Amino acid sequence: MALTQHLSEKIGSDTAHRRCSTIRDSLIRAGLFAASQADEPATASLPQRQGMVPQWRIAPAPFPLSHEQVSFFHALGTDLLAFYRALNRLYQESVRGTQPAWVAAYLDQGKPESLVTFSRMRRFKDLLPAVIRPDVIPTADGLVITELDSVPGGIGLTACMAQVYGQWEDKGALTAPSAHCPSPIAHRLFEIVGGRDGMVRGFSAMLRAQQGTSPGCVAIIVSDEAKDYRPEMTWLAARLRESGTEAYCVEPRDVRFIEEGLFLSTDTGEWPVGLIYRFFELFDLKNIPKAELVLYSTKKSHVVVTPPYKPALEEKLTFALLHHPVLRPFWLRELGEAMFANLSTLIPRTWILDPRPVPPTATIPGLELGGRPVTDWRELARATRKERHYVIKPSGFSELAWGSRGVSVGHDLPQTEWTAAIEHALASFPTTPFILQEFHKGKVYEMTYLEPATNEVASMSGRVRLSPYYFVTGEQAELAGILATVCPSDKKVIHGMKDAIMVPCAVQMQN
Numbered sequence: 001m002a003l004t005q006h007l008s009e010k011i012g013s014d015t016a017h018r019r020c021s022t023i024r025d026s027l028i029r030a031g032l033f034a035a036s037q038a039d040e041p042a043t044a045s046l047p048q049r050q051g052m053v054p055q056w057r058i059a060p061a062p063f064p065l066s067h068e069q070v071s072f073f074h075a076l077g078t079d080l081l082a083f084y085r086a087l088n089r090l091y092q093e094s095v096r097g098t099q100p101a102w103v104a105a106y107l108d109q110g111k112p113e114s115l116v117t118f119s120r121m122r123r124f125k126d127l128l129p130a131v132i133r134p135d136v137i138p139t140a141d142g143l144v145i146t147e148l149d150s151v152p153g154g155i156g157l158t159a160c161m162a163q164v165y166g167q168w169e170d171k172g173a174l175t176a177p178s179a180h181c182p183s184p185i186a187h188r189l190f191e192i193v194g195g196r197d198g199m200v201r202g203f204s205a206m207l208r209a210q211q212g213t214s215p216g217c218v219a220i221i222v223s224d225e226a227k228d229y230r231p232e233m234t235w236l237a238a239r240l241r242e243s244g245t246e247a248y249c250v251e252p253r254d255v256r257f258i259e260e261g262l263f264l265s266t267d268t269g270e271w272p273v274g275l276i277y278r279f280f281e282l283f284d285l286k287n288i289p290k291a292e293l294v295l296y297s298t299k300k301s302h303v304v305v306t307p308p309y310k311p312a313l314e315e316k317l318t319f320a321l322l323h324h325p326v327l328r329p330f331w332l333r334e335l336g337e338a339m340f341a342n343l344s345t346l347i348p349r350t351w352i353l354d355p356r357p358v359p360p361t362a363t364i365p366g367l368e369l370g371g372r373p374v375t376d377w378r379e380l381a382r383a384t385r386k387e388r389h390y391v392i393k394p395s396g397f398s399e400l401a402w403g404s405r406g407v408s409v410g411h412d413l414p415q416t417e418w419t420a421a422i423e424h425a426l427a428s429f430p431t432t433p434f435i436l437q438e439f440h441k442g443k444v445y446e447m448t449y450l451e452p453a454t455n456e457v458a459s460m461s462g463r464v465r466l467s468p469y470y471f472v473t474g475e476q477a478e479l480a481g482i483l484a485t486v487c488p489s490d491k492k493v494i495h496g497m498k499d500a501i502m503v504p505c506a507v508q509m510q511n
Helices: 003-029 066-095 101-108 112-117 155-166 198-211 225-243 282-285 291-299 318-321 325-335 337-346 377-382 415-425
Strands: 061-064 131-139 142-149 190-192 219-223 246-251 254-256 261-266 269-279 303-305 350-351 388-396 432-439 444-451 457-474 476-488 502-506
Touching: 003 155, 003 444, 003 457, 061 066, 061 476, 066 101, 066 131, 066 318, 066 325, 066 457, 066 476, 066 502, 101 318, 101 388, 142 337, 155 190, 155 198, 155 225, 155 476, 155 502, 198 225, 198 261, 198 269, 198 303, 198 457, 198 476, 219 225, 219 261, 225 246, 246 261, 261 291, 261 432, 291 303, 318 325, 318 337, 318 350, 318 432, 325 337, 377 415, 388 415, 415 432, 457 502
Parallel strands: 061 502, 219 246, 219 269, 269 303
Antiparallel strands: 131 142, 131 457, 190 502, 254 261, 261 269, 350 432, 388 432, 444 457, 457 476, 476 502
C-alpha cells in the first residue's frame, strides 16, 4: 500500500486536509508555491524577471520507498559518477585518436568552436559535474533511467519540502506503557530520504569541496532563461548562509568584474566570488550578460565554476554511446562487467538520429521494426502505433533540450505527426542532434492529495518520476534526497505541472 494512502487512512481525512493546508502555507511563506493562480511573480513587490512561482497538487505525506529501494538509490550514485568519469575519458581519448573520432564529433556537434576549445583546456580535463540527477521511472519490469541532468532544477524545492514534510517524522503511533517501558514511545511512521536537512547539507558540502582554497563567497548565478528557478535557489542560498556558507543567488548582471576577479555587492558588504554555481545552460551563453568575463576569470583561475564548461558531458546522446557495440570494450574496461551490466539494464536503448546514409551492407545497431533490422531512419515512419514505442528528443545544447520540451512520444502521435517529428529531427542534426529512445511505461500508483478546486482530499492514479539528487564530494556521490513527481496516468511525459503531485520521498519505518 502506498505510504500516502496508509497515512491518510491512519490520520483520517480531516487531519490529511490540515496537513495539506499546513504544507501549502509553509511553501507559500517560503516563496516556492503560488498562493493563487494569479500569483505569477514570487511576490507582488518583485519584478517579473524574478520568475514564476508554480503550483502543483499537494499530498499529505511523502512518496513511499522500501528500504531495498533506498539502498539501491544510495548505490546508484557510485555507478553514475563512474559513468561520468568514463564518459569524460572516452571523449578525451576520442579527441586524441585512441577511440573512434566520431565519438567526439557527435558530442561536439552544433557547438561553437570557441566553447569546444575552452572545454578541452588541460586544466579542466579532470573536472566533472558535482551535481548528478537522473530521472528514474518505476515500471512493471523495474527501474529505468530516462535522462541524466547535471544542471537540474528542484534542488531548493526538494530541500524545502524535505523540511516541511519532515516535521511529521516523529508524530507516529504511540506504544502503550508497559512494565518494561513505563512511558509511551512515539514510533516514526517514515523517514525522509537523506534526512530533513540532507539537501542543504549535501549541497553545502559539495560547494565547499568544489571551492577548495579559493577565497570568497559562492555566487549561484541563475540566467533569465532559468528565472523560474530563482525563488527556490534564493531560498536555498538563505539556508546556506544560516549554516555558515556565504552564498547568494544572483543574476549574471549582478556580478562585477575587475582585473583581479569577480565581486558581489551584498547587504553584508563587498565579496570576492570564489565559486560560481552555474545555473544556466551552455547553449544560452550568448544571451547571458558578462558571460565572457566569467569565462575569462575562469581561464585565469580567479574563480571556480561548477558544473564545468564541458558541453560534451551534457548530451543525452551519451546513452547511445553506452549501448554502441563498437564501444563495448571501452565501457567494460572503464566500468567493469558488473557496473556496465547494471547501467546497460537501467538505461534504455538509445540511438543518434544521424541523417547520413547507412551503407547497403550495414544496419542500425540493435534497431528492429517488425523483427527486421532497420537501415534507414525513415523506415520508422511506416511503423504502426504499436511498433513505435519510442521517444524522440533533442540531445542537448538547445532551448528545447530541458524541461520536457521538444519531446515526441511515438505511440501518442498520429502517423503524420510522427513522420514530421522524424523529419524534423534528421533536419536538425547539423545544429542540434536528436535521439531516438525506447519508451518504457511507468507503473500506476494511487496517491492522495488536496484538490484545489474543491478544497477536499481526493485521490489520483498516476505515474511517477523519481529524481534522486547526488552531490559529489571527493570521490563520492552522496544521495541527499529524492523528489517524486506523480502525473495523471493519461500523461505520456512526466514532468512538473499544475496537475502533478510533487513530494519528497521517504522510507517507511518498520514498527
